[in-house]
Amino acid sequence: MTQEKNIRADQREIEEAFTGDYTKKVHIVGRFSIVIVLVLSFLPVLYMHFIKGYQMPIDKYLNVAFAITALCIGFWLTEPFTWFPILGSAAMYMGYIAGNVKNIRVPVARQLRSKYGLSAAEPKGQIITTVGVAISVYVNLIILTVIVVFGSFLVSVLPPIVIEAFTYVIPSLIGALLAFRISESGWIVTLKWSVPAIIIFALMKTGTIGFLVDFGMSTSIGITILIGYIIYRTQGGKAKEE
Amino acid sequence: MTQAVKNVNSIVLVFAILLIGYVIVQATFFLRHALKFNEKYKLFSKEEIKDAVQASAISSIGPSFSIVVIVLAMISLIGPAVTWMRSGVLGSADYELWIADIVSTQLGVTLGGEGFTEAAFTVAIFGMVLASAPFMVNCLITLKPLDKAMMKAAKKKNSFIPLLGMTAELGMMGYWALENGTKGASSTAAIAASLLTAMAVVTWCQKGGHTKLSNWILAIALIAGMIVATIVQSIVG
Numbered sequence: 463m464t465q466e467k468n469i470r471a472d473q474r475e476i477e478e479a480f481t482g483d484y485t486k487k488v489h490i491v492g493r494f495s496i497v498i499v500l501v502l503s504f505l506p507v508l509y510m511h512f513i514k515g516y517q518m519p520i521d522k523y524l525n526v527a528f529a530i531t532a533l534c535i536g537f538w539l540t541e542p543f544t545w546f547p548i549l550g551s552a553a554m555y556m557g558y559i560a561g562n563v564k565n566i567r568v569p570v571a572r573q574l575r576s577k578y579g580l581s582a583a584e585p586k587g588q589i590i591t592t593v594g595v596a597i598s599v600y601v602n603l604i605i606l607t608v609i610v611v612f613g614s615f616l617v618s619v620l621p622p623i624v625i626e627a628f629t630y631v632i633p634s635l636i637g638a639l640l641a642f643r644i645s646e647s648g649w650i651v652t653l654k655w656s657v658p659a660i661i662i663f664a665l666m667k668t669g670t671i672g673f674l675v676d677f678g679m680s681t682s683i684g685i686t687i688l689i690g691y692i693i694y695r696t697q698g699g700k701a702k703e704e
Numbered sequence: 705m706t707q708a709v710k711n712v713n714s715i716v717l718v719f720a721i722l723l724i725g726y727v728i729v730q731a732t733f734f735l736r737h738a739l740k741f742n743e744k745y746k747l748f749s750k751e752e753i754k755d756a757v758q759a760s761a762i763s764s765i766g767p768s769f770s771i772v773v774i775v776l777a778m779i780s781l782i783g784p785a786v787t788w789m790r791s792g793v794l795g796s797a798d799y800e801l802w803i804a805d806i807v808s809t810q811l812g813v814t815l816g817g818e819g820f821t822e823a824a825f826t827v828a829i830f831g832m833v834l835a836s837a838p839f840m841v842n843c844l845i846t847l848k849p850l851d852k853a854m855m856k857a858a859k860k861k862n863s864f865i866p867l868l869g870m871t872a873e874l875g876m877m878g879y880w881a882l883e884n885g886t887k888g889a890s891s892t893a894a895i896a897a898s899l900l901t902a903m904a905v906v907t908w909c910q911k912g913g914h915t916k917l918s919n920w921i922l923a924i925a926l927i928a929g930m931i932v933a934t935i936v937q938s939i940v941g
Contacts, residue, residue, distance in 0.1 A: 479741070493848075499794065499840065500841075504830075511826055514715065542846065546854075547865075548869060548872055548873055552737075555734070560792070561792070570764055572873075592734050593756050598761075599727060603727065605764075606791055628772050631926060633895045635926060638901075645906045645910075655878075662879065682879035687872055
């Protein structure tokens with residue numbers, strides 16, 4: 463009994479430390495990093511425009527800005543929200559600075575949490591996700607650098623069938639991620655909670671909600687969460703992962 | 705590669721090194737911060753952390769190769785330094801290439817072609833940065849309040865948070881699987897083969913306690929999916 467109380471007290475201490483100082487520092491550094499990276503990203507444009515004199519009229523910049531805003535505003539507003547419940551803050555700051563959130567950061571986070579049986583909501587899950595995503599940043603940058611430097615050589619020595627096989631990395635990744643979820647929640651739960659995505663995909667394909675076609679995945683995530691929340695509320699907060 | 709593309713790439717290289725250097729610094733800070741917390745509160749043993757590092761490194765290799773083809777296409781159009789900078793920071797290769805193409809269309813030039821001058825390339829880089837920057841601004845504004853909301857909700861006895869994680873994941877996975885699986889028989893085969901392989905390896909690892917092998921699940925599943933998809937593609941043509 464006393465031992466159980468001690469474990470609970472330890473747990474509370476860990477949670478308080480995690481939600482206190484630890485998370486506070488994550489946001490300070492994460493926000494500071496975003497500002498630094500934004501400035502550094504626009505720096506080559508400013509340098510080439512003002513110092514090197516590679517100039518185009520301002521209306522060209524405005525046209526480009528309007529076109530990109532019209533095309534991307536939906537992604538800008540919705541995408542970060544969709545990954546937050548899966549990654550958490552520290553991994554989100556790293557993911558959105560290093561890129562490739564869906565293709566690399568999410569799979570690495572999922573494999574690790576599946577391996578240790580943890581959720582993103584608990585400190586343990588967050589710590590291991592942060593470790594995994596940081597390592598994925600290093601590995602991805604090394605591979606990217608090798609591809610950029612030796613890419614043409616690699617393509618010339620690799621058989622065409624191997625190059626073609628690379629186009630199947632993403633569908634293969636999807637299969638593996640589904641397997642992690644099935645191994646945690648079972649086939650029935652996985653299929654049950656995939657139904658909203660199936661319906662939304664069918665509605666997109668048939669053109670019923672074709673106007674949302676560019677935001678298919680965000681819509682699917684948003685609707686699935688909403689259904690989950692409605693069920694959670696109607697069951698008086700008792701619905702769990704089932 | 706035109707002279708204009710070469711000129712811009714030689715200038716951008718310094719900025720690319722600075723940016724990628726900062727990405728490494730930031731990842732190192734978060735890694736150290738997490739490890740210090742772990743050391744203080746003993747959430748994972750040293751062996752478990754080592755194992756997690758190994759698992760993450762292995763799991764990152766396969767997905768990193770998904771960009772090979774698109775990165776090579778990018779290099780031929782916009783040069784190696786810009787490709788490196790745009791694929792390594794703030795973006796992903798396919799998104800960047802799409803944006804660069806939109807910009808050149810807006811300017812009435814061909815991406816990487818003769819009319820793609822240094823000035824046009826500068827506007828293209830502006831477009832690529834602009835297309836990714838608002839994602840970061842969104843994170844800058846929303847992550848802290850989201851975190852607070854999540855922590856508050858997680859404190860409830862019957863929290864919605866575990867269900868939130870699962871619904872978000874399956875909303876994403878279900879749609880992503882259908883989007884890719886309906887592209888053709890070979891893509892469907894890749895999903896099915898990697899799913900079944902991963903399931904088999906997960907079960908085998910759980911039943912046999914093969915912890916080392918569990919680090920390789922993603923890599924094994926990717927290879928199985930790619931092999932089966934390539935075989936199916938060669939059969940159905």
